[in-house]
Amino acid sequence: MSKVVFSLFGLLALFLAGGIWIGLGLVGTGGLLIELFRPNMPVLKLIAQQSWNTLSSAELLALPLFILMAEILFCTRISEALMSGLAPWLGRVPGRLGHVTVLGCTIFASVCGSSAATTATVGRITAKELISKGYDRRLVEGSLAGAGTLGFLIPPSTIMIIYGVMAQQSVLQLFAAGVVPGLLLALSYMGYIAVRSALHPELVGAPPPRTSLREKLVALKDLGPLLILILGVIGSMYGGLATPTEAAAVGVTVSILIGVGQRTLNLRILLQAAKQAAENCAMIGLIMIGASFLSTTLGYLGIPRYIAQEIQGWGMSDFMLIVVLLIFYILLGTVMEGLGIIVMTLPITLPLVTAAGYDPIWFGIFLVIVVELAQITPPVGFNLTVIQRLTGDSIAQIVRATLPFFFITTAFVLVLAVFPGIVSFLPNLLYR
16 A cells, blocks of 8 residues: 555656646546556546536536636725725724724625635735835735735635535535634734734834714725625525525626726626636636546545554544644645645545544635645745735745734634634534
8 A cells, every 4th residue: 555655646746846737637646546556447437427526516606606706806996995994993993004904805805715816906905005104014014915815714715615515515614614713813913913013113104193983984885885795695695595606696796786886897807807717717627626536546545544544553632633734734835826735635634634533614624724824835825926016025025024924823723723613613503
């Protein structure tokens, strides 16, 4: 069996180093393993069957719609609305407008589902605005990098849909499981900003002019379209009125109406958004086909069971297993993007954590957060590149700014391992 495991990792490394698309690399790895160790199995028939089973999943239908919704929202003036609607309420709290980025990303994440889109949409207004007002560049860039990753954790999340399909778990329960951790992580970021600015007031510039209660309430109207979109998408799902796919369709419709109402969306831009969404979906679909086929191949060869038995022989506690997996995923995040990390490792790591007594829904949230870490881990971290385009600073400077939020997120993962009820509370409450 050790020969099979060596062949697995050797083939994966060969395909990745060769620059082959991840989806094709996974299919190639699975096919060669079968030819080497199960030559009598019909490889082509197995690929076709797994492709159909994966892409015909009913829950996967929501994915292209949520991606399209994010592409449409990127063309609207949502970022300006977030800034103008939140700023009057934060001028006198510790950290002042430094919280706008975190709150803006948290709100936008609840209708987006993409970390990069959340970072780019919120950051293109808040980053320049805050820096121009005298806020410390490192604090602004770090908070945007950290809070931008909430696009994966707060539902609806494209990564959660993919995990739910691959792990055969309820997408609705995964969405519910991400709410409390997402809000707590956002509060952790805001707490750091408040403490840091209290210790170093010069980081947040001069206080803005005082605003009356009436002015604050009037400013909330700028958030109206986004709140309607949140109510339409999230409210319809948890109110029992719509499935995730139907809620995604509602979201696309409302986002189009927002773009038309703001006069930022026309037919040409809508077609561009649809084209970009189709390209993203095609890429994700190919990766999922490869992951499903490789997962089936590993099952036939008995690799997950073998690795699980070997690790159990080390005598580690359940918590230490999570620590080892966390370090493992952080290291992977330095050389791979998040989706590739999940689809390549899930067939092996999911049996390990379920054997240790952790719930698959909990592990889904764990994976989402470690994928968030991959988004801000150099050299591949995509959010770092997005912020570089927004601010013009070097990647090295942005990485240094991101480190406090990276450590906050890492510590938060360990807290969830000690208190898994943080994740399971809301799903148990809603689906008990």
